Amino acid sequence: MQYRLFCSILCSGLVFGAMPVLSHEFWIEPEKYQEVSGAPVVARLHNGQAFNGAEQPYLDHRIARFEVMQGGAAAPYMGRMGDMPAFTAEMPRDGLAVxxxxxQPQTLTYDTWEDFQAFIDHKAFGDIRTRHQDRRLPDAGFSEQYxxxxxxxxxxxxxxxxDAATGLETExxxxxxxxxxxxxEGLPVRVLYQGKPRPQAQVEVFAKAPDGSVAVTTRLTDAKGETVVVVTPGHSYLLxxxxxxxxxxxxxxxxxxxxxxxxxxxxxQ
Incomplete structure (x- = not known):
């Protein structure tokens, strides 16, 4: 058990350290998105690309907040170090659980501007290089916190x-x-940043079919920070x-x- 825990921590550190350079996503993936009353909900933490990636263990020193919200009330979740899946809990009542x-914040260093530019282009941030140069920052050897x-x-x-606003800095x-x-007509969503709608934000949509294939599209939010995601029955989604x-x-x-x-x-259906 100690060896398995050590390997989980080591491997997690290696995966987390590389992900932003490759624009890796991080997400929660339940074993079942629809669960019967009284059954425990099991969910895994993942990071990777195109809605496929490495599973992450429960590591309390990497967690700033882990909660379950039902009916407007939030309850903290406490797991055990090294747990995989990272989340297993019984829900107190029927309904939608969030x-x-x-x-916790982490940092990485970009060895070349090209690595950072690939991230900028993928997430459609626009002319970041001019802003970077205006701040008289180096083109290599600089760090980002994520x-x-x-x-x-x-x-x-x-x-x-x-669903509702949960107080996250962005959600x-x-x-x-x-x-x-x-x-x-699709699923309408709203993007918030510091509690306010975020207009002209790119929303990347990963749609996973029952056979495991993933289609990737993007949407842009309007002046209200909203957009509509076209969805297909039987698919799961990462936004x-x-x-x-x-x-x-x-x-x-x-x-x-x-x-x-x-x-x-x-x-x-």
């Missing part, structure tokens, strides 16, 4: 309820319930939206990225 996970804000929607029993809110509402901002003065890193993720499934 799993919430915020990581923090992950992940949510997942799980239906317990009847699955009734709604994606589902404006309809994917398990109980009609999604014929991703990233904020990039200059670091405060006096830090040993020069940029900060804040990664919002939302996972859910659309029931098969």
């Amino acid at each position: 799993l919430i996970h915020q990581t 923090t992950r804000y992940a949510k997942s929607l799980v239906a317990i029993g009847d699955g009734r309820g709604s 994606i809110i589902a404006l309809a319930n994917p398990y109980t509402d009609s999604l014929a 991703d939206a990233v904020v990039l901002r200059p670091a405060p003065d006096g830090k040993d890193y020069v940029w900060e990225s804040l990664w919002a993720a939302l996972t859910f499934a659309v029931p098969a």
Whole structure:
């Protein structure tokens, strides 16, 4: 057991250390997005690309917040070091459960500008290089701090309820319930940053089919920070939206990225 725990911690550190250079996402993936009343909900933490990636253990020193929200009330979740899956808990009542996970900030150093530019281009941040040069920053050897804000929607029993703002610095809110509402016109979502709608934000949409294949598209939020995601019954989804901002003065890193993720499934018809 001690050896397995050591390997989990070591491997997790290696995976986390490389992910932002490759624009890796971080998300919560339940074993079942719809669970019967009284059964425990089991969910895994993942990071990777295209809705496929390495499973991460429960590591309390990497967690800033881990909660379950039902009916507007949030309860903290406490796991055991090295747990994989990272989340296993019984839900107190039927309805929509929102799993919430915020990581502790971590930093990485870019050895070349090309690595950072690939991240900028992938997330459609625009002309960051001019802003970088205006701050008289080097083109290589500079650091970025990144923090992950992940949510997942799980239906317990009847699955009734709604997603809502949870107080994360950035987050994606589902404006309809994917398990109980009609999604014929798609799933409307809102992107928030510091509690306010984030206009003109890129939302990357990863749609996983029952056979495991993944299609990737992007949407842009409107002036209200909203967009509509076209969905297909029987698919699961990962939505991703990233904020990039200059670091405060006096830090040993020069940029900060804040990664919002939302996972859910659309029931098969």
